[in-house]
Amino acid sequence: MNVYKALTIAGSDSGGGAGIQADLKTFQELQVFGMSAITAVTAQNTLGVQGVYPLPVEAIEKQIESVGTDLGADAVKTGMLFSADIIQAVANKVKQFGWSRLVVDPVMIAKGGAPLLQEEAVQALKTYLLPLAMVVTPNIPEAEVLTGMTIHTLNDRREAAKRLHDLGVQYVVIKGGHDDDGEEAVDLLYDGDEFSYFTSKRIETKHTHGTGCTFAAAVTAELAKGRTVKEAVETAKAFIQAAIEEELGIGHGHGPTNHWA
């Protein structure tokens, strides 16, 4: 049996909708063996984030080493990294193990407004981690923070993608979910040469907790199987669309997406 393996380096969401939990559920649904290195524990549910507890850098390094020295990984994803120290440590480990299929989801703020990345850590993300990434998957607000640009139009988004590519990332995906215009959600992919567009119907719902994590995890799972980035983004887009469409309806706030869909 050919087993594909993916490692997520991210935060834990006790509510099971985002973070490590969303990543592992997504890997499982896409037939990839999931492994994890937890960077921070959050006390969280559909109503919001009640607490954030980062782990010591050493504990994060040890988890990555345990995976890297024994099981190995065909693709790796990073999510919530919280601090500059954690980012540097993760970047060093990624280099040490030579993981080239790296997806960086630049998680910054939870939908309810809780900060999941310290402000001073944004520069560390740009300096240490993005140059190692095969794919980066910001939403529009995250792309604005990373580039210092204000993004209104699709043209702005193309410019932002070029600036992110200049930081050393091979493929830039800027997701369109936060763009309020129109009936379609258009994700943009830039490979340093051409732009591709992935369009889906916009769904009006408040139950989108964990969509960013799930999308990036689906891209990672497909890369672990050896798919091209374009194929991986296409599959991830379909996966997240189904997960949003078939609402679970649990919790009292912004419910999680449906990984079974």
Ligand code: PLP
């Ligand atoms: N909590 C953790 C641990 C996450 O990694 C993420 C990822 O973006 C979130 C929360 C954000 O979730 P939401 O989709 O509600 O913004």
